Amino acid sequence: MNKADFTENTGEGDRSIAMTGSLSLSCLGDLPDRLDLLEGDFARIDLSGIDHIDTVGAWIVLRTADRLKAEVVGADGDAGRLLDVVSRVDEPAEAPHKAEAPIIRILLQIGDAVIATAHTMVGLIGFLGAVLISAWQLIRNPGRFRVNAVVQRFEVVGVAALGIIGLMSFLIGIVIAQQGSVQLEQFGMEVLTINLVGRLTFRELGVLMTAIMVAGRSGSAFAAQLGTMKLNEEVDAMQTIGVSPMEALVMPRIIATVIMMPLLGFYASIMSIIGGGFLCALALDIPPVTFVQRLREVVPLTDIWIGLIKAPVFGLIIGMAGCFQGMQVRDNAEEVGLRTTAAVVQAIFLVIVIDSVFAVFFTWIGWK
Missing domain, CATH: 3.30.750.24 (STAS domain)
Structure with missing residues (x-):
């Protein structure tokens, strides 16, 4: 050349x-x-x-x-x-930005997290409004209520969870009884272990641990199912043919969770009581008859009502968090995993927050 x-x-x-x-x-x-x-x-x-x-x-x-x-x-x-x-x-390259001070970077990350949390809470409140509107529409038009879909969710949320919730509650009852008896033994008051197991189980741990388990099982499943449907454009197809996704997909899941949570919570409390009684019989030589008689004396009916009142609210929170995050999926499959994780974390966090509010409220009205 x-x-x-x-x-x-x-x-x-x-x-x-x-x-x-x-x-x-x-x-x-x-x-x-x-x-x-x-x-x-x-x-x-x-x-x-x-x-x-x-x-x-x-x-x-x-x-x-x-x-x-x-x-x-x-x-x-x-x-x-x-x-x-x-x-x-052939464009001039931008000079790299000077690294920010660690404290500034931490503050910016905290600010981003606060803004993201605020947006999520606003979206969740808006989603609650949509749920209430859909519930009112179903009340006005009972023929649009999908009974089969709700019954199917009963099996997914409730029947399929009986095994794991029962085992978990039974073991928690054993742990509460064992740890409580060790501490009470120092004062020669091992019999008060029954009080500890009965009141703590019916009032708090039975329904709370059930809510956490349901959030991990059913809340994540709701988010993954609806997120996959969003990616496959099935939700858009339903809207195109005139079917409301809120009524067809969201409401059956929320209704099933709200109805099943009191039943699962009571079942978990009973299994936890059985676990505590089992430990008391083996380690403390307290006969089952004495355990049950003492339980009837020390556990007021209000403790059972407290658990049954909190359970549907927890079910509403879990169902809403799972469905809300599932309906927010966009763009790619990675979003499904992120939204599923967010649904579980959000549900558990809100359940614990609401539980603390309930604890203060019931104490304030005299249900101690």
Whole structure:
């Protein structure tokens, strides 16, 4: 290939440069240095006489044309396309931002988290409004209520969870009785272990641990199912044919969770009582008859009512959190996993917050 070169032409009042040879990296030689020595303004850089041009040559031509305020002319089809591509990607790179101080970065992350939490809470409140509207529509039009869908969710939320919730509650009852008896033994009051197991189970732990378990099982399932349907555009298809996703997908899941939570909570309390009684019989030599008789004396009916009152509210929170996060899925499958995790975390957090509110409220009204 011919070595790259150029000639400077001075015409009638304008100056131009005519390139010759091969404008490729192996043939450039000292051409860039000689072009850098040119000064003033030029009208044109003519490429009609070149044999070949590569990316480096195109960049040198464009850089020289920009510096000398010259117009590049005479490029054939391939050379013209190469010059166009190089000109579009030859943009100045932004200098990296100076690293922020750790305390500033932490504060910014906290601020982002607070804003995201606020947006989520506003969205959840709006979703609650949509649920209430859908519930009112179902009350006004009972024929639109999907009984089969609700019954199917009964099995998923309730029947399928009996095994794991029962085992978990039984073991929790054993742990409460064992740890309580160890502490009460120091005062010779091991019999009060029955009080501890009975009141703590019916009032708090039975329904609370059930809510956490249901949030992990059913809340995550709701988010994953609805999120997958969103990705597959099944929800959009339902809206297109005139079927309300809130009535067809969301309400059956929420209704099933609200109805099943009191039953599961009471079942979990009974299993926990059985676990506590089992430990008392083995470790404390308290007969089952004595355990049950003492339980009836020390556990007021209000403790049972407290658990049954809190359970439907927890079920509403779990169902709403799972369905809300599932309906927020966008774009890709990764979003399904993120929303499923968010549904579980959100449900458990809200359940614990509401439980603390209930604890203060029931104490305030005298249900101690």
